[in-house]
Amino acid sequence: MEENRFDRRITFSKYDRAVFISHLDLMRTMQRAFKRADLPIWYTQGFNPHAYIMFPLALSLGISSDVEIMDASLTEDITCDDVTKRLNSALPTGLKIIKTALPVNKHTAIKKAEYEIILSAAQRDFNEFISREKIEIKKKTKKSSEKLIDIKPDIELLGINTKDEEISICVRLPAGCGLNINPSVLLEAFSEFTGKVYTAKISRTRILDNNGEEYR
Amino acid sequence: MYKEKIEKILPSVQKPARYIGGEHGSVVKDKNKVSVRFAFCFPDTYDVGMSHLGMKILYGLKNAVEDYWCERVFQPEPDYEQKMREEGILLYGLESLEPIKDFDFIGFTLQYELSYTNVLNMLDLAGVPLHARDRKDLSPIVVGGGPCVCNPEPLADFFDLFILGEGEKVNLELMELYKAMKQKGAGKEEFLLSAAKIEGVYVPGFYDFEYNSDGTVRSCIPNRNGVPKSVKKRVIEDYDKVYYPDNFVVPFTKIVHDRAVVEVLRGCIRGCRFCQAGFIYRPFREKSIDTIKRNTEDLCKSTGYEEVSLSSLSTSDHTQINELLSELVDYTKEEQISLSLPSLRVDNFSEDVLEKISTVRKSGLTFAPEAGTQRLRDVINKNVSEEEIMRSCKIAFEGGYTSVKLYFMLGLPTETMEDIEGMADTAHKIIDLFYSIPKEKRGKGSVSVSISCATFVPKPFTPFEFEPQATRQEIIDKQEHLISCLKTRKIKASWHDYNVSLLEAALARGDRRLGAVIEEAWRRGCKMDSWDEYFKPDVWWRTFDDLDIDPEFYACRKRDYSEVFAWDHLDYMVSKSFFIRENKLAYQAKTTPNCKEKCSGCGIKKECGGVYCGGK
Numbered sequence: 123m124e125e126n127r128f129d130r131r132i133t134f135s136k137y138d139r140a141v142f143i144s145h146l147d148l149m150r151t152m153q154r155a156f157k158r159a160d161l162p163i164w165y166t167q168g169f170n171p172h173a174y175i176m177f178p179l180a181l182s183l184g185i186s187s188d189v190e191i192m193d194a195s196l197t198e199d200i201t202c203d204d205v206t207k208r209l210n211s212a213l214p215t216g217l218k219i220i221k222t223a224l225p226v227n228k229h230t231a232i233k234k235a236e237y238e239i240i241l242s243a244a245q246r247d248f249n250e251f252i253s254r255e256k257i258e259i260k261k262k263t264k265k266s267s268e269k270l271i272d273i274k275p276d277i278e279l280l281g282i283n284t285k286d287e288e289i290s291i292c293v294r295l296p297a298g299c300g301l302n303i304n305p306s307v308l309l310e311a312f313s314e315f316t317g318k319v320y321t322a323k324i325s326r327t328r329i330l331d332n333n334g335e336e337y338r
Numbered sequence: 339m340y341k342e343k344i345e346k347i348l349p350s351v352q353k354p355a356r357y358i359g360g361e362h363g364s365v366v367k368d369k370n371k372v373s374v375r376f377a378f379c380f381p382d383t384y385d386v387g388m389s390h391l392g393m394k395i396l397y398g399l400k401n402a403v404e405d406y407w408c409e410r411v412f413q414p415e416p417d418y419e420q421k422m423r424e425e426g427i428l429l430y431g432l433e434s435l436e437p438i439k440d441f442d443f444i445g446f447t448l449q450y451e452l453s454y455t456n457v458l459n460m461l462d463l464a465g466v467p468l469h470a471r472d473r474k475d476l477s478p479i480v481v482g483g484g485p486c487v488c489n490p491e492p493l494a495d496f497f498d499l500f501i502l503g504e505g506e507k508v509n510l511e512l513m514e515l516y517k518a519m520k521q522k523g524a525g526k527e528e529f530l531l532s533a534a535k536i537e538g539v540y541v542p543g544f545y546d547f548e549y550n551s552d553g554t555v556r557s558c559i560p561n562r563n564g565v566p567k568s569v570k571k572r573v574i575e576d577y578d579k580v581y582y583p584d585n586f587v588v589p590f591t592k593i594v595h596d597r598a599v600v601e602v603l604r605g606c607i608r609g610c611r612f613c614q615a616g617f618i619y620r621p622f623r624e625k626s627i628d629t630i631k632r633n634t635e636d637l638c639k640s641t642g643y644e645e646v647s648l649s650s651l652s653t654s655d656h657t658q659i660n661e662l663l664s665e666l667v668d669y670t671k672e673e674q675i676s677l678s679l680p681s682l683r684v685d686n687f688s689e690d691v692l693e694k695i696s697t698v699r700k701s702g703l704t705f706a707p708e709a710g711t712q713r714l715r716d717v718i719n720k721n722v723s724e725e726e727i728m729r730s731c732k733i734a735f736e737g738g739y740t741s742v743k744l745y746f747m748l749g750l751p752t753e754t755m756e757d758i759e760g761m762a763d764t765a766h767k768i769i770d771l772f773y774s775i776p777k778e779k780r781g782k783g784s785v786s787v788s789i790s791c792a793t794f795v796p797k798p799f800t801p802f803e804f805e806p807q808a809t810r811q812e813i814i815d816k817q818e819h820l821i822s823c824l825k826t827r828k829i830k831a832s833w834h835d836y837n838v839s840l841l842e843a844a845l846a847r848g849d850r851r852l853g854a855v856i857e858e859a860w861r862r863g864c865k866m867d868s869w870d871e872y873f874k875p876d877v878w879w880r881t882f883d884d885l886d887i888d889p890e891f892y893a894c895r896k897r898d899y900s901e902v903f904a905w906d907h908l909d910y911m912v913s914k915s916f917f918i919r920e921n922k923l924a925y926q927a928k929t930t931p932n933c934k935e936k937c938s939g940c941g942i943k944k945e946c947g948g949v950y951c952g953g954k
């Protein structure tokens with residue numbers, strides 16, 4: 123590791139109005155928050171230096187989360203608690219630092235993510251959909267054509283409950299730099315299956331490593 | 339709940355973060371604990387409006403009062419507007435996410451004429467009746483401010499009142515009056531009658547226009563007792579002490595100008611005869627270095643921006659510009675913030691400062707000679723000589739710049755083809771200059787000059803308010819002539835659409851009869867007129883035609899010195915006799931010294947706090 127570079131792994135939540143901040147905008151937003159918090163960011167060396175802040179697992183627009191990961195490097199050895207405290211005083215509503223730690227795993231260790239989906243659908247419909255032999259989605263290939271792939275083997279349904287008019291689904295999906303399945307893809311396939319339009323509230327609840335443990 | 343309705347449709351629109359508020363620096367209050375709610379509307383998109391300094395100032399100013407809550411409102415992009423209309427979501431404030439029709443004030447800043455249809459569109463989207471006369475209750479009061487308010491008559495039917503001049507004091511006075519009136523249960527008429535007594539407040543409904551048989555204005559007379567015959571603009575006399583925000587709303591999405599902005603001076607000493615801003619913002623006042631430094635530091639700290647820019651009509655006219663820049667560069671360098679200076683006049687700077695700036699930021703070099711020959715520059719009183727441009731270009735080329743942008747106007751009074759040739763000459767000379775500098779001393783690569791031509795639009799409260807706008811054919815002829823004069827591909831010329839200029843000219847010097855045209859054009863689908871992709875000139879011209887109103891009557895007619903104008907009852911402190919004097923001098927190609935060299939007695943009183951005003 124370079125001199126005067128202090129890596130921090132920051133877990134934060136994204137909720138309320140902040141769920142509409144796109145991935146790219148989040149980068150800028152965080153960079154400014156660091157500046158306001160007077161936390162000196164380490165810049166990458168080389169021809170085009172940029173502030174080292176990165177999000178190993180993107181979160182789609184509209185999804186809330188309590189487990190987002192942001193890696194940032196500082197030029198001073200500021201304690202983890204201090205980073206948490208100072209950033210929290212500089213963030214807009216809907217972004218909140220939960221904890222700061224030293225990074226343990228590489229980014230490539232991220233393998234799965236879990237989601238809770240609250241859906242305006244009948245449990246019976248969803249059960250029927252999820253118990254099919256194949257769940258095919260269209261995926262764009264590199265040659266800009268589309269092909270069908272079966273995501274059924276990748277879906278791990280952890281639980282499903284009905285409350286009031288809605289169902290709440292817990293599901294584990296592949297995530298990270300290998301295969302990555304967005305929960306909205308699953309919902310689109312469901313919508314196509316029933317021919318109905320649903321409103322959904324999705325939140326990411328866990329990010330897991332290759333051992334099935336919490337990514338650290 | 340409104341918020342949930344909004345959240346439901348946001349995932350399906352482009353860049354939804356623009357429609358949900360919650361940015362750092364946005365102010366959320368408890369609505370039960372405030373007594374006056376103000377919807378500050380910018381009649382253009384979020385990306386444009388959020389870049390506007392005036393809005394940031396007034397937003398901060400109002401929210402600094404515990405009792406008042408000011409929210410931001412913009413014209414949604416068409417994709418979102420369509421969804422809002424489908425789902426029955428009324429235009430809402432970004433802070434509370436509640437419909438603005440329930441607010442006390444709905445205020446629009448009128449920055450350019452081509453945003454007028456957006457004003458109507460936003461009122462409609464808010465569920466508020468368009469016409470002032472159809473809004474009978476005390477709230478919402480629809481107010482307008484900004485430069486276009488110097489002739490607000492085309493919009494008079496839709497507004498309850500206009501604020502003339504600088505808003506920092508009059509806005510607060512107005513809200514205070516409103517609060518008192520609301521508490522005692524007063525009606526709209528009573529409130530407006532009292533409001534009309536505040537200096538800088540113009541209530542259009544209290545004035546009646548009469549017209550001559552030739553279509554010109556005969557008179558504009560108050561129709562209530564106790565209403566001033568002429569309404570004077572407001573000026574901040576103690577400008578160095580005026581409120582300035584120490585925090586901005588920092589957007590999530592990229593906007594046009596995404597940076598901290600510090601205002602360094604107001605007004606302009608130069609008096610270019612075509613420039614409305616140069617007259618309506620008089621007199622020239624400036625902030626002290628200490629104030630500017632404090633504003634800069636406060637803003638950079640609280641926003642986290644990595645760029646700060648200085649704002650004014652002409653930053654280099656600050657009386658202590660060298661010291662100012664030197665101190666600011668020291669600060670910004672230390673903090674790794676870049677400093678940008680949009681209205682840069684290189685010639686004013688000492689070598690020392692220039693060097694400091696160039697290490698911070700190197701952008702393109704722009705000049706606005708506005709006219710192609712010295713004769714015509716004297717006519718318009720634009721004090722830029724070719725030697726100066728060449729001198730500045732030389733310094734800049736030696737400092738590594740390789741591209742130059744030149745701004746000109748077509749259709750200026752007394753302009754001939756010789757003046758058009760002059761534009762091309764200047765561009766060619768700049769190219770030659772670049773190659774006359776030894777290779778190792780100039781910037782790498784090739785040089786490029788771009789010529790950008792706007793069509794001259796005569797504006798109220800300028801010495802050219804009497805002048806006709808050039809016709810479409812005249813402009814086309816001049817554009818073609820310019821192209822035929824360009825001898826190298828290193829020079830590129832571009833221009834604005836004449837339709838835009840004609841509409842702008844008609845609205846700028848229009849009267850109340852244009853209200854019907856604006857409304858009908860909007861009903862026929864015109865909005866976002868300042869966006870090329872949405873502008874529908876054919877719909878506009880057909881609407882004019884159908885309503886039997888000729889845009890050229892307003893835009894392209896030579897007006898007598900004795901003509902009564904639709905804005906004559908508004909007093910921007912610079913006298914009409916001064917404009918007539920200046921107009922005559924223009925035709926003699928005689929220049930007028932700037933305020934710093936010699937006060938020309940334009941009519942501004944010494945008490946207004948101008949640095950150079952002699953107080954005649």
Ligand code: SF4
Nearest residue numbers: 933937938940950951
């Ligand atoms: S009064 Fe004189 S110094 Fe003041 S703005 Fe007018 S011309 Fe300039």
